[in-house]
Amino acid sequence: MRLPPNETSLLAPNGFKAVYPQLKTSIEVDSVIVGGGIAGLTAAYLLKQAGQKVAVIERKTIGNGTTGHTTGKVTSQHNLMYKDLQDRLGVKIARLYGHANQQAVEEIDKLIKKQKIDCGWERADSYVYTVKKERVKEFRQEAETARSLGLPASFQITSPLPFKIAAAVKFSNQAHFSAQKYIEALAKSINGNGSFIYEKTRAVTFLDGVPCIVKTLRGKITASNIIVATNVPTSPLLARLSYCIMEYPHTSYLVAGRPKIKLDGMYISPAEGYYSLLPVGKGDEQILLVGGENHIPGFGRPTNRQQELADFGNKHFGISKIDYRWGARDYMAYDGIPLIGKLYPNSKNLYVATAFKKWGLSHSMVAGMILRDLITGQRNEWADIYNPHRTSVVASIPHAIAKAFH
Numbered sequence: 101m102r103l104p105p106n107e108t109s110l111l112a113p114n115g116f117k118a119v120y121p122q123l124k125t126s127i128e129v130d131s132v133i134v135g136g137g138i139a140g141l142t143a144a145y146l147l148k149q150a151g152q153k154v155a156v157i158e159r160k161t162i163g164n165g166t167t168g169h170t171t172g173k174v175t176s177q178h179n180l181m182y183k184d185l186q187d188r189l190g191v192k193i194a195r196l197y198g199h200a201n202q203q204a205v206e207e208i209d210k211l212i213k214k215q216k217i218d219c220g221w222e223r224a225d226s227y228v229y230t231v232k233k234e235r236v237k238e239f240r241q242e243a244e245t246a247r248s249l250g251l252p253a254s255f256q257i258t259s260p261l262p263f264k265i266a267a268a269v270k271f272s273n274q275a276h277f278s279a280q281k282y283i284e285a286l287a288k289s290i291n292g293n294g295s296f297i298y299e300k301t302r303a304v305t306f307l308d309g310v311p312c313i314v315k316t317l318r319g320k321i322t323a324s325n326i327i328v329a330t331n332v333p334t335s336p337l338l339a340r341l342s343y344c345i346m347e348y349p350h351t352s353y354l355v356a357g358r359p360k361i362k363l364d365g366m367y368i369s370p371a372e373g374y375y376s377l378l379p380v381g382k383g384d385e386q387i388l389l390v391g392g393e394n395h396i397p398g399f400g401r402p403t404n405r406q407q408e409l410a411d412f413g414n415k416h417f418g419i420s421k422i423d424y425r426w427g428a429r430d431y432m433a434y435d436g437i438p439l440i441g442k443l444y445p446n447s448k449n450l451y452v453a454t455a456f457k458k459w460g461l462s463h464s465m466v467a468g469m470i471l472r473d474l475i476t477g478q479r480n481e482w483a484d485i486y487n488p489h490r491t492s493v494v495a496s497i498p499h500a501i502a503k504a505f506h
Contacts, residue, residue, distance in 0.1 A: 101410050101422065103355070109426040110356045110380070110389065111172070111280040116164035119284075120291065123298040123319035129153045131325040131475060132314050134303045136162040138279055138460060139453045140329030141286040142468035144295070145211075150476050153294040155321050157301040157314070162287050163280050170428065171354065171378050171391050173366050174208055174461045175226045175274035176201035176251055180238070180370050183245040185436060189492055193485050195249045197437060200482045202251060204465035205275055211465075212282070215289055219281035220380070226366040227259055229268040239267035246271070261377075262361045263416055276366060276378055279461060308443075308450040325449045325475050329467070352458065354391040355409045355425045360418030362386055375412055388417055430458045439488035440467045441474065451475070452488060 131147050133140045136158025144154045158164075176198055186194035212221050230239060239255065246253035246269065256268040291297040298316075305315035306326060314321045359379070363386075367377040376391035390413040393405035406425050413419035433439050433455040443452040451474065453467035466482065473480035484490070 101414055101420065103406055103410060103422050103425050107426045108424050110354075110387065110424045111170070111278055112163065116161040118161045118299045120162070120287070120297040120299045123157060123296075123301040123316050123321070126320040126322070127155060127296065128322045129155045129295065130323060131155075131327065132157065132312070132321045132323040133327045133329055134314065135327075135329035136160075136164075136283075136287070136297070136299065137329065138163075138283050138286075138464040139456070139467045140327065141283050141290065142464045143327055143329060143453065143471045144290050145286050146468045146472040147475065148290055148295050150472055152475075154290065155296040155298065155323070156287070156290060157298045157303060157316065157321070159300070159302045161299045162297070163283050170279050170461060171376060171389055172276045172279055172380070172461070173226065173274070173376075173378060173459075174205055174276060175271060175366065175459075176205060176462060177226045177228060177246075177253075177269070177271035177274065178457070178459045179368055180228055180242050180269070181436065182249060182251070183238075183242045186245055186249070189435065189437075191249075193437075194245075196482055196485050198246065198249045198251045200466045200486075201459070201462045204462040204469075207465050207469070208462075209275065212277075215285060217282055217285040219277045219279075219285065221275060221277040221282075223273050223275050224365050226271045226274040227256070227261075227268045227368075229259055229261065229265045229367060229369050230371060231263070231265055231369075232371065233266045236267040239269055243269045259367070260363065260365055261367065261416075262363075274366065276380070306450065308448050310448065312449050325451065327451045327453065327471055328443060329453045351427060352391060352430070353393050353405045353409060353425070353427045354389055355406055355413065355422045356380075356387050356389045357410075357413060357419040357422045357424075358384075359386065359388040359413070360420075361416070363388060363417065368392075375409070387423070388413060388419060390419075430456065430460070433457065435490075435492040437490075437492075438463050438467065438486060440470050440486040441483060441488050443488070445489045 130152035131154045133144045133156045144156045147154050243253050243255035252272040254270050256270050259268050287297050301316050307313040311322050312326045363379040369375050378389040380387045390409045410422050439455045440453045443450040456463040470480050
């Protein structure tokens with residue numbers, strides 16, 4: 101089966117076109133957010149809802165980054181991770197992590213209903229599955245751990261998949277949507293009444309203090325707070341150097357086409373290839389997203405990874421034509437928990453949200469709520485475990501390396 105000649109994301113089949121102006125003057129707001137992906141826009145939305153005037157600046161166009169190349173899964177199930185997280189970092193941290201992401205699913209649900217956003221929001225069950233009998237015990241333990249942490253988890257030996265599985269961990273009533281349509285609606289609700297969205301506006305200088313200043317190529321923003329919501333903070337230079345030590349890149353790929361065998365639910369397998377499955381739409385209009393073939397850039401077996409995904413979709417679901425293919429790069433913190441909080445330990449009013457480890461849709465809301473609370477002086481029970489300067493990040497480097505090259 102031949103792949104399309106050009107890469108195109110299903111979320112933005114016509115590309116990412118600029119809607120908002122470039123900053124060409126000086127403005128003042130309460131908070132400036134650098135990065136127009138889902139995390140930056142969520143933080144901006146929540147801060148505006150809290151009464152602040154905000155400005156979001158995006159180097160390219162809204163969503164033209166990781167957000168525009170995601171699968172669309174919004175879930176507290178992040179592959180097999182809760183047993184490992186509890187064993188390494190303790191019950192309290194695992195419980196808080198799970199609670200944060202499960203609450204994020206519900207908060208996104210509320211936001212979509214409040215703003216009447218047409219983004220294909222659909223509640224669905226999420227499964228991590230295996231076809232290997234030798235992993236049944238591992239899956240049972242994951243389900244038991246997740247359930248003990250208060251998550252909607254159960255152990256299964258069957259699934260709606262069209263092939264036999266050995267075991268699965270099911271999370272009930274999770275969700276998926278078009279992230280691009282969602283953030284386009286968020287941007288519209290942010291822009292106006294003293295708040296701004298600027299595209300094709302690159303930040304070149306940051307100044308943390310009272311006030312904070314962000315200089316762009318053609319303008320300047322004065323604010324009380326700066327949030328850097330980009331993959332790896334690129335400025336100031338020290339931030340890029342220090343965060344490269346705390347997070348590492350991971351590339352994954354997606355293909356999409358119309359399946360002959362229809363599917364409900366969301367799926368991922370931790371086997372080689374890490375195949376992720378997400379059906380979008382119903383009946384003859386359904387498109388199946390097949391993702392995976394994750395690897396650290398520069399490492400891994402030399403192969404056409406998108407072709408591998410297409411062949412999997414053809415074999416199991418009868419996809420005879422691939423309509424879309426694309427890739428995405430995510431960043432991972434070494435201990436498996438994103439970096440959300442003060443950019444440096446001594447930062448006054450400079451914040452960061454990064455390293456969402458492929459689960460940026462639920463974590464966008466987690467980050468937004470943490471940053472809103474830190475900036476407005478409210479207590480947030482998740483802030484400590486997501487603190488970028490926690491000791492577990494660097495301490496987990498050997499574990500992350502061993503796992504990555506296992």
